Amino acid sequence: MLFTRRFIVLILFALSYNAIANEQANQLLQEVDRNLQPQSYEMYRKLINIEPDGTEKSFVLYTLKKGKDKMLALFLDPASERGRSSLRLGENMWLYIPNVGKPLRITSLQSVVGGVFNNSDIMQLDYSVEYDAQSLQEDNEQLLLDLKAKSRSVAYDRLKMWVDKTYKVPMKIEAYSASGMLIKTLHYSKIKDFGNGYQRPAILQTDSPLYQGYKSVMLFDGIKPRELQEQVFSLDYMDKVGELRE
Amino acid sequence: MKPSTLVKQFILMSFFGSSISAHADSNDFSFDLSAYQKKPYEISGHFDLQASVSRIDQNSAASVLTYGSNPPKSLSQYYSELEFSGLYRAGDSTLNWQTLAQLENSNLPNLETKSKITFQQLYAHFSVSQKWQIDLGKKTVKWGKSYAWNPVGFIEYTKNPEDPELSREGFVMTALNYQQGSIGAWKNLSHSLYLLPRNRDINSELNADSGMTIAFKSSLLIEQTDLDFYLRYDSASNASSQQAFGFSFASNLSSNLEIHGDFAYLKNADSWQWNSNQLSPQTQNLWQQVIGLRYLDQHDITWILEWLHQPQALASSDLHEFNQQILESTIPQTQFAKTIFNQPTALQNQFYLKASQKDWLGIVYLNASLSLLFNPSDKSFALTPEWIYQPAKNHELRLRTSWLQGQQFTQYGEKLADYKLDIRWRYYY
Numbered sequence: 211m212l213f214t215r216r217f218i219v220l221i222l223f224a225l226s227y228n229a230i231a232n233e234q235a236n237q238l239l240q241e242v243d244r245n246l247q248p249q250s251y252e253m254y255r256k257l258i259n260i261e262p263d264g265t266e267k268s269f270v271l272y273t274l275k276k277g278k279d280k281m282l283a284l285f286l287d288p289a290s291e292r293g294r295s296s297l298r299l300g301e302n303m304w305l306y307i308p309n310v311g312k313p314l315r316i317t318s319l320q321s322v323v324g325g326v327f328n329n330s331d332i333m334q335l336d337y338s339v340e341y342d343a344q345s346l347q348e349d350n351e352q353l354l355l356d357l358k359a360k361s362r363s364v365a366y367d368r369l370k371m372w373v374d375k376t377y378k379v380p381m382k383i384e385a386y387s388a389s390g391m392l393i394k395t396l397h398y399s400k401i402k403d404f405g406n407g408y409q410r411p412a413i414l415q416t417d418s419p420l421y422q423g424y425k426s427v428m429l430f431d432g433i434k435p436r437e438l439q440e441q442v443f444s445l446d447y448m449d450k451v452g453e454l455r456e
Numbered sequence: 457m458k459p460s461t462l463v464k465q466f467i468l469m470s471f472f473g474s475s476i477s478a479h480a481d482s483n484d485f486s487f488d489l490s491a492y493q494k495k496p497y498e499i500s501g502h503f504d505l506q507a508s509v510s511r512i513d514q515n516s517a518a519s520v521l522t523y524g525s526n527p528p529k530s531l532s533q534y535y536s537e538l539e540f541s542g543l544y545r546a547g548d549s550t551l552n553w554q555t556l557a558q559l560e561n562s563n564l565p566n567l568e569t570k571s572k573i574t575f576q577q578l579y580a581h582f583s584v585s586q587k588w589q590i591d592l593g594k595k596t597v598k599w600g601k602s603y604a605w606n607p608v609g610f611i612e613y614t615k616n617p618e619d620p621e622l623s624r625e626g627f628v629m630t631a632l633n634y635q636q637g638s639i640g641a642w643k644n645l646s647h648s649l650y651l652l653p654r655n656r657d658i659n660s661e662l663n664a665d666s667g668m669t670i671a672f673k674s675s676l677l678i679e680q681t682d683l684d685f686y687l688r689y690d691s692a693s694n695a696s697s698q699q700a701f702g703f704s705f706a707s708n709l710s711s712n713l714e715i716h717g718d719f720a721y722l723k724n725a726d727s728w729q730w731n732s733n734q735l736s737p738q739t740q741n742l743w744q745q746v747i748g749l750r751y752l753d754q755h756d757i758t759w760i761l762e763w764l765h766q767p768q769a770l771a772s773s774d775l776h777e778f779n780q781q782i783l784e785s786t787i788p789q790t791q792f793a794k795t796i797f798n799q800p801t802a803l804q805n806q807f808y809l810k811a812s813q814k815d816w817l818g819i820v821y822l823n824a825s826l827s828l829l830f831n832p833s834d835k836s837f838a839l840t841p842e843w844i845y846q847p848a849k850n851h852e853l854r855l856r857t858s859w860l861q862g863q864q865f866t867q868y869g870e871k872l873a874d875y876k877l878d879i880r881w882r883y884y885y
Contacts, residue, residue, distance in 0.1 A: 256487045261820060267849060270492050286492045289850045289884035292500055299643070302680055302708070309621040312598040315682060315706040315714050317752050363711035413485065424820070429487045439586045441635035444644045445675060445682070446589075453550070453583065455494040 235343030235355055241378050242355075242371070243336040246410050248435040250276045252454075255428055257332075262423030271332065272455060274436065278339050280443040283332055284451040295448045298333045301363050306448035313445045330365030331416070331428075337371070340364045352381060366393060377401055379410045394418035404433045494545070499885075501539040506880040508533045510873035517779040517865070518872040521794045531873070532563040539623070548583040554596075556623060577626045589633040596626035597650065599673065599686060600746075601706040601716035604808040604829075605764050605801060607744035608702035608718045610688040611650055611662065611671045616800050617808055617829055618838065618858075627652055627659050643677040654690075665692040681707035686720075699723040712752040720744045728796050730774035733781065735793045742768045744801070748808075757813045764806040770797065771804055772833035772867060779865040803867065805832050821846040829868070836862020836869045850884040 247253065257269040270287040279300040285291040293308040304313040316329070334340075341357035341364070348354070349372060357369040366385035374381050383396040395418070398411035414428040441447070442454065510531045512519050519527040541554040554577040560570045579593025600608040604617035613624045629652045636645035652659050652669040662669050672687040686702035700723065706716035722742040729738045748762035775797050796802060812825035827840040842856040858876040862869025 254487075254489055254492060256485075258485065259820065267821070267846075272492065289500060290846065290852060292884075299677070301711075302677065307621075309623070310598075311596060311624075312600070314603070315601070315708065315716065315750075317708060317710075317712045317714055317750070421820075427485055429485055431487050431489045440637050441586050441646075444635055444646060446633060446635060446646050446648075450581075450583075450589075452494070452498075453545075453548075455492075 231346065232342075232344065235346035236338065238346060238353065238373065238378070239338045239341070239343045239355060239357070239371075242373060242380060243338050245377065245379050245408070247275070247408065247433055248406070249278070250435060250437055251433060252436040252456075253430065253434075254432040255430055258427040258429070260425040260427065272451065274438060274442065274451070274454060276438050276440070276443055279335055280440075281333055281335065282443060282447070282451050286452070293449070293452075295451050296329065296333055297443060297445065297448055298335070299443060301361070303329065303333065304445060304448065306445075308449070313448050337369075341369060351375065362388075374401075377409055381411070392419060394420070404430075406435055408433060497542060497544045499540075499542040501541045501885060502537075503539075503883045503885070504535065504537040504880055506535040506537070506878065508535075508876060508878040510877075511875040512872060513860075513870075513874040515783075516872065516874070517782040517870040518794065518798075520782055521790075522872055528564060530563075534561045535559065550581045551579075552581060553578045554623075574625060576623055579626075587635045587637075589635075591629070591631040591633075594626045594628045595631065596624055597629075597631070598624075599684070599702070599704070600718040601682070601684070601704045602718050602746040602748055602762055603750075603760050603810070604762050605746050605806075606718070607720040607746055607764070607766070607801070608684075608686050608704055610686055610700045610702065610720075611652060611669065613661070614799065614801055617806070618800070618840070627662065629659075641678055645676045646674070648673045663690045663692065663698060665690075667691040667697075681705055698725060700725070714750040715748070716750070717747045718745065727768065728770060728802075730770055730778065733777070735778075735796060740768060742766065744769075755813070756815075757811050760808070760810040760812075762808040764801065764808070766801070766804055769804045770802050772831060775803065775867055776834065776865045779870045783865070803831065803833075806830070807832060816843070819845075831862075831867045834862060834866035834869075836860075836866035838868050838871075852880075852882040852884070854878075854880040854882065856880075 251274070253273045255271045255273060257271065259267045268287070269285060269291060272284045272286055274282045279298070281298040282295065284295040285293065295306045297304045297306070297313065303316050305316045306313045337357065341359055343355050344358050345356040346353060353373040353375060355371040355373060357371060359367050367388040368386040370384040370386075371380050372382040373379065379398065379401070381398050385393045385396070387393055394416055397415045398413070399415065400412045401409055402412040403409050412430050414430070416426040416428070418424070438454070512527050512529060512531055514527045514529065536559040538557045539554065540557070543553075544551045553575065555573065556576050557573045558571065575594060577595055579591050579595045582590040582592070584590060597611055598606070599610065599612065600606045604615070604620050606612065606615040609615065611627055611629070615624070616622055629650050631648060631650050633648045634646065636647065639645060650671040652662060652671070654660060654663055654669060655666045659669065668691045670689045670691070674685045676683050682705060684704040686700070688698070688700040690698040692698070700720060702718065702720040704716070704718045706714060708714050720743070722744070724739050725742045727738055727740055727742060729736055744766040746762050746764050748760065751759040753759065778793065778797060807828075807830040809828040809830070810825055812823060814823050816822045816824035823844045825842045827842070829838040831837070838858055838860045840856060840858045842854065844852060844854045846852050856878045860868040860871045860874050
């Protein structure tokens with residue numbers, strides 16, 4: 211009888227310890243999200259695809275986000291992609307192409323442009339919206355978070371995120387498929403003061419074993435808090451996103 | 457080095473020479489934000505050079521109607537197109553335009569060079585607030601969820617399924633848009649009202665009678681389903697005022713499968729009837745629908761499958777008789793009748809299938825697709841493989857071939873050409 215009681219206490223202790231550890235990991239993940247960008251913001255990004263022979267192709271995106279799950283992104287450059295926009299509302303995603311002239315509902319896994327970046331990279335919501343932190347440990351001078359996707363619609367089933375201890379921002383992320391295959395590695399660098407209390411990496415470099423020799427670089431600029439009406443995140447607004455720039 | 461990289465370098469060297477190598481050497485990750493912020497005006501567009509060669513089916517009904525008893529073996533055509541678009545900002549309002557200048561020539565001696573310039577769109581946009589928007593002028597409005605057809609396109613030109621992304625001219629209108637927002641589970645509610653005056657010079661393609669076309673659209677999102685509702689009412693001087701009602705939906709069944717549909721009911725619509733061996737106009741009520749799927753498979757191939765069904769439209773057997781009469785010269789038929797039968801939405805049943813893949817064969821920026829238009833009644837089809845490659849910034853090369861095949865008197869078996877090769881260079885600015 212005494213043995214059974216001790217056993218139950220031990221199990222409860224293990225479970226509660228695990229729950230507290232998970233809670234700490236998820237709190238850190240939320241802090242990472244808060245440090246990367248405001249909950250509602252506008253931002254400019256430049257995506258550069260670098261091919262094995264050194265040829266570069268760059269894209270410039272203007273992005274708006276509201277709350278946890280509303281996001282709009284507009285291609286400003288090159289001219290061949292200009293006017294193309296993507297809207298994400300939670301798990302709903304649409305693509306507007308000027309030639310087609312109307313928004314088309316797309317699947318979340320669909321690619322918007324060729325190259326290493328896919329739709330999920332361009333239209334990514336806060337990490338804590340799409341992932342649960344399952345463990346937190348120290349790894350050299352950084353904190354290592356193990357993240358599991360909350361649903362199957364998320365592009366990467368598992369992430370390993372190395373977090374800078376001082377700035378509490380990610381410095382390296384490994385993205386894995388459900389089968390455990392490494393899909394891509396993201397390297398954040400050049401921590402910069404964007405104003406409004408945001409000190410975060412300005413450069414994200416990506417390489418993928420699926421695209422041997424190819425690299426992608428994402429530069430961040432013009433990140434600032436912006437309050438927008440809900441109506442902006444609608445299909446009718448997808449051809450007018452550019453007018454929201456200040 | 458990968459074969460795909462070698463192929464790419466060869467194409468780059470062939471078409472763009474040394475300008476690419478200088479581009480490749482630059483490696484500064486600079487980002488000049490000011491270049492992308494809002495300016496008083498924006499200019500954009502493209503310039504095309506296009507050449508196509510068609511192998512004429514000299515025994516087809518279309519070639520007999522077009523060239524009589526002496527059709528050519530082949531037809532070479534050359535096109536050039538300049539699209540000049542832009543907008544001018546004044547406060548929260550904009551003046552928007554899209555012009556298209558086109559030049560066409562062919563190898564046939566009796567055909568003259570054709571040229572035309574059109575304002576596809578020219579309208580003023582007034583943003584009263586983030587909820588209220590007004591458009592005034594000539595504007596292209598595109599309704600529906602289908603890719604290849606637009607049965608609910610009540611105030612737009614008919615889409616050509618052989619090239620669904622082709623630019624289409626707009627109509628002159630006043631459009632009022634209201635973004636209502638969310639009511640409980642109904643998200644993104646929006647309503648648009650359109651007023652389109654009609655007379656002999658303006659919007660006569662909508663309805664030959666003078667009057668006013670009033671159209672209305674409401675949209676909303678429920679969970680993972682888009683819903684759109686459409687209305688059109690044509691006031692007319694005579695008794696036959698036309699009305700149309702429509703409904704569209706699109707929904708994600710899973711993270712890689714989408715389903716969509718467009719349904720339209722047209723009351724007192726102008727249509728055509730094949731009767732007593734001739735085509736005659738008539739007014740009747742029509743039902744038109746498109747049901748489709750969009751699927752992304754594990755090889756990153758996007759599949760689009762759509763079925764157009766319109767039970768009151770012309771039957772394949774009507775077209776069969778029409779083609780037979782032309783070829784057997786029993787009753788003379790006209791180019792006009794051919795135009796009606798050739799319309800992309802003329803017949804009762806059509807299937808459209810498209811498979812497309814980005815970065816085809818591992819070559820980045822090479823998109824490959826294969827499209828199939830299939831008539832299930834007569835088993836004829838048009839098969840179109842297409843490759844689009846962007847060898848350098850803002851340059852695009854497109855190679856497209858088409859095979860049109862079918863038994864005698866069938867829809868695609870009696871087209872003008874049975875094989876077509878088309879190459880286009882496009883520069884975006």
